[in-house]
Amino acid sequence: MTASLNDIALRAGVSVKTASGALHGGSARMSDATRQRILEIAGELGYVTNFAARSMRQGWMPLIGVISDELITSRFATEIIRGLDGAARAAEMAVFAVTLGNRRDVGKTLGEIRQFRPRAIAYAAMYHKRVTLPPSAAEAIAVMINCQDDAGLIPSLVPDEEGAAIEVTRYLLENGRRAIAFINLPGLLAGALREEGFRRALVDAGMDGEAAPVLPAVRQTIYSDRAQSLVSAHVAALLDSSSPPDAILCGNDRVAMEVYAALRRAGRSIPEDVAVASFDNQVDIATRLDPPLTTMALPHRAMGRMAANILLSAEPPPVEVHRLPFQLVERSSV
Template identity: 55%
Template sequence: MRDIAERLGVSVKTVSGALHGYSARMSDETRRRILALAEELDYKTNIVARGMRQGVLPVIGLVAEGLITLPFATEIVRSLDNASRTYGLSVVATNVAASRSAKDGLAEAQRFLPKAIVYATAYHRTITLDAEVRQLVDLFINCEETSGEIPAIVPDEVQAARVIVEHCFSLGRRRIAFLNLPGIRAGSLREEGFRDAHVARDLAVTERWILPATRGARYTEFSVSLVSAHVDALMGERVPPDTILCGNDRVALEVYGALRRLGVDIPGDVAVASFDNQAEIARRLDPPLTTMALPYREMGRRAAELVAGPRSAVPQLQKIPFRLIKRASV
């Protein structure tokens, strides 16, 4: 900046104002000359030096609990990073796993002097952090902290279930079984929406048709599946369901296989619908799967807007709606 100032006969403060967008008083011609010479000299701002001086670097610290390792969940990271660049910021991520606490992850994120720190989880969860730890977080993504003190962005699971069930109703389906995800927040909220949609149509829920997709108190990808046995029992009823709603697309994949073994046509005999829109599954099933797309891209974009954009009043909890992806399975 001194080189530019000396060559153009202006002050270093004026050069800094032109290069960094400050409101230093100067003519448009002076600003143009400074920027042109900076480009000629290939001037680059030393963001580390500026960060040390100002106490903050142009980055968002992302503490990710399992998020980075799941292909579909990384949409949050991609979208957050892309949207942050609009504000001249980059995302620096650190992963939290079983051997590494949230406190450790947040401490590491702080070392980068970030403009803000966000904490994100791979699955929609409620988490609890000590007061001194949660105060380091500016925003939670895909999770809610039990104190409710820090703003959070989460998917609207209840809305998703209402929409997919109403879509089935609109196509004449009335007897809907639900192979849900036991023991997790998404499962309980989706069941709430499932019931709400029936109430709105003044239709009764068949209670025995709300079933856990896996054995055990909590759904995981490694739990023992109950899908095949449930499908056999459902299709063996005198009046079987005309639709099977699945807790996620992986459960739907199993339902397809179980129905095919029984010679049941999809959707002629039974429709199948689901949640998440994991594209590598949903698009490749035959017929392609009707499902509710998780709003991960919008969640990442909204998070960048909240922590990087102009600061204003931030709602404590933002619920982002899913999107209905209509395919041929209903």
């Protein structure tokens, strides 16, 4: 038989309300000694919180639900869940995710999550994008992670793409690079914002930002790592031009890996002849390249932690877009 609150209260000589307060953070007043005594008795009796009964009293379970828009299919984007889960565990909450696939719309997925009576619900995406949600979702979803809702009704946490591009471009300039080409990710919001930051950093340095080459990494209009790559052809053309680059900025670490191979085929050394920098910090790629790749680390874990703070807050946060900074990871490619 599982021990009950009544059993613990009887053994400790306190009321059930006091026992519940010690175990579940209730409002009952008690000394630290009494609280510790109740906790010890609960341990001795093997007490397990009846979350079902507790949820009936307070209206929710100690859970955070996540609508996962391809998030858990990406190895490095799962840092969002790690950050969220770590902060939730500190608050004695658990996180569960339901994947939003081709056969599930947002409304249906939201209904599946709400059956579990979570404390709050978040929407998290694999990459930075805008999302169209049904009107009812704005009332149920407390925060958007790595994405924004088109209607602007939900607080959003997104990477500061433009700021990251400014920072890494300035880093290349500070290291003496003046002819910088950018092989970017076409059709993605992140790519558009990074291009803006790249050109702005060049203008701020007194250079012609509009004339700097920005080239698509793939033949398709929207980037996919499965699309036909143009990287090798772009690198060959850049090196054969009248103004060859002394640095190449890459839209992500996969593109950087292709740039490395193309430079090696052309007999160029990294970073002596051409510096290479990138975005994402996919560690299994960046640290294994030779030389290791300088890249901008996405703030995925920080987004997860900040999302937990919003989800567990007693007061709803203001509806705004929070842009979290990347971190420059200096390695040997610059």
